[in-house]
Amino acid sequence: MNVIRHFIDGAETESSSGARFDTVDPWTREPWAQVALGGVEEVDRAVTAARRAFDEGPWPRMGYAERGAILHRLADLIIEHADELALADTTDMGKPLVDARNNDVPRSAQNFRFFADHARLATGEVLPMDTGHHAYTMFEPAGVVAAIAPWNFPLMLETWKIAPALAWGNTVVLKPAEDTPASATILAGLASQAGMPPGVLNVVHGYGPASVGAALTADGRIDRITFTGESGTGKAIAAAAAAHLTPVSLELGGKGANVVFADADLDTAVNWSVRAVFSNAGQVCLAGSRLYVQREIYDDFLAKFVTAAESMRTGDPKLPQTQVGPLASESHWKKVRSYLDDIGAGGSTMRTGGLGEGWAIRPTVVTDLPPDARLWREEVFGPIVVVAPFDSEAEAIAAANGTCYGLNAMLFTENLSRAHRVASALRAGTVWVNCFFIRDLRAPFGGVGDSGIGREGGTFSREFFTEPKAVLVAVDGADDAAQ
Ligand code: NAD
Numbered sequence: 001m002n003v004i005r006h007f008i009d010g011a012e013t014e015s016s017s018g019a020r021f022d023t024v025d026p027w028t029r030e031p032w033a034q035v036a037l038g039g040v041e042e043v044d045r046a047v048t049a050a051r052r053a054f055d056e057g058p059w060p061r062m063g064y065a066e067r068g069a070i071l072h073r074l075a076d077l078i079i080e081h082a083d084e085l086a087l088a089d090t091t092d093m094g095k096p097l098v099d100a101r102n103n104d105v106p107r108s109a110q111n112f113r114f115f116a117d118h119a120r121l122a123t124g125e126v127l128p129m130d131t132g133h134h135a136y137t138m139f140e141p142a143g144v145v146a147a148i149a150p151w152n153f154p155l156m157l158e159t160w161k162i163a164p165a166l167a168w169g170n171t172v173v174l175k176p177a178e179d180t181p182a183s184a185t186i187l188a189g190l191a192s193q194a195g196m197p198p199g200v201l202n203v204v205h206g207y208g209p210a211s212v213g214a215a216l217t218a219d220g221r222i223d224r225i226t227f228t229g230e231s232g233t234g235k236a237i238a239a240a241a242a243a244h245l246t247p248v249s250l251e252l253g254g255k256g257a258n259v260v261f262a263d264a265d266l267d268t269a270v271n272w273s274v275r276a277v278f279s280n281a282g283q284v285c286l287a288g289s290r291l292y293v294q295r296e297i298y299d300d301f302l303a304k305f306v307t308a309a310e311s312m313r314t315g316d317p318k319l320p321q322t323q324v325g326p327l328a329s330e331s332h333w334k335k336v337r338s339y340l341d342d343i344g345a346g347g348s349t350m351r352t353g354g355l356g357e358g359w360a361i362r363p364t365v366v367t368d369l370p371p372d373a374r375l376w377r378e379e380v381f382g383p384i385v386v387v388a389p390f391d392s393e394a395e396a397i398a399a400a401n402g403t404c405y406g407l408n409a410m411l412f413t414e415n416l417s418r419a420h421r422v423a424s425a426l427r428a429g430t431v432w433v434n435c436f437f438i439r440d441l442r443a444p445f446g447g448v449g450d451s452g453i454g455r456e457g458g459t460f461s462r463e464f465f466t467e468p469k470a471v472l473v474a475v476d477g478a479d480d481a482a483q
């Protein structure tokens with residue numbers, strides 16, 4: 001059996017108790033590796049190492065260029081080990097290997113390259129003042145960062161947090177999701193190989209409540225907590241962080257609205273709408289899981305959409321033709337399956353979909369659902385979309401905004417004015433127009449309402465992972481003269 005260990009202070013290590021837990025391959029439904037199960041003691045070791053690396057070590061004191069060179073070397077090593085990293089995520093959580101290999105891994109390397117360059121090239125502000133002084137800004141590393149990650153894009157979302165934190169000179173303790181530990185330990189080994197000093201990037205495996213997650217968020221030596229996961233967990237983490245006034249960045253759940261107007265290019269809208277909700281078996285915070293289609297094209301759109309959903313190949317995620325793998329774990333599959341049981345109530349209809357093999361669920365399209373049904377309101381995090389017609393633009397905007405979440409929304413129209421008008425009216429951290437998933441790493445990423453607190457990306461990541469400082473200088477001796 002494979003063994004996945006913690007990575008603390010530059011070396012792989014077991015828990016001092018020797019405790020381990022199994023990680024299960026959701027396609028075979030069998031354990032494929034044993035994982036070191038951390039606790040308070042491992043968190044203490046990791047935070048102590050990260051603290052020492054920050055307070056005394058070379059990492060925060062290196063120039064941006066030297067740190068950046070190490071981060072670029074790490075990006076090179078990620079690409080060299082792309083097959084191994086992709087297989088780790090696929091075996092842990094069942095995403096199609098092709099997606100892990102072609103999307104998640106290259107994007108993870110890109111996260112390091114982008115934030116290394118962004119930090120090196122960033123400028124501060126000089127604020128000339130009328131009083132004979134000037135002010136300028138500095139961005140100093142915040143200290144030790146705790147990064148707590150979910151299982152849906154394991155390596156990609158971990159690196160989205162680690163890369164800016166490291167590029168700005170912080171040290172990190174990462175807690176991967178318990179369902180997806182493998183790629184994080186590989187990553188930490190590669191970081192060490194790239195020349196990252198011991199203690200700069202540490203990985204501790206374990207669970208959330210009453211385990212590694214809770215121990216990390218309770219540790220007063222942590223300077224920043226960056227978390228991606230469920231909104232309920234985000235609230236627990238914010239409460240824990242409040243005890244030490246530790247700043248938190250929370251990227252939480254979503255219930256993305258996808259609005260298709262009658263003047264949209266139908267094929268473009270169908271293609272993106274299918275990808276928006278069925279990619280990664282719908283286990284995407286950004287999933288377009290509420291689909292509103294203008295009545296004039298509703299029947300045409302639905303026919304094409306259902307055909308496209310039915311053509312998606314569900315099955316073994318390691319096979320190159322597979323587009324929809326199993327759900328990530330048995331408990332998650334049970335949760336998503338419970339939503340299938342709701343369909344039929346209140347006149348709702350399953351147009352296509354249903355249970356697949358093992359823990360797979362086929363792309364599922366639901367119509368005629370009563371507006372108060374939980375499928376409209378709750379984040380399913382599976383390949384289930386609800387579709388409804390609308391008549392006016394105002395009605396579509398009200399429906400799209402009728403959620404406690406606000407991570408993202410999509411709209412499809414060929415009318416330029418409408419595109420801008422509706423994009424502005426939608427209450428969401430990101431709005432896509434005639435596309436989906438496209439990212440610019442300089443742009444703010446995060447959500448409104450229950451979808452989170454704060455933004456990351458570009459200068460937004462800098463703001464969070466540094467302590468911005470103002471320095472005010474008397475330029476012409478005005479203060480001396482006043483004495
Ligand atoms: P989760 O909240 O169950 O777990 C996320 C991480 O938090 C795991 O590592 C878990 O062990 C840890 N954790 C759980 N309880 C904790 C506690 N009390 N203290 C500290 N750590 C704790 O989420 P998940 O099921 O892994 O991921 C799915 C969720 O993540 C969905 O809601 C999805 O929308 C969200 N998500 C959001 C984004 C985004 O960018 N906004 C991206 C991906 C996923």
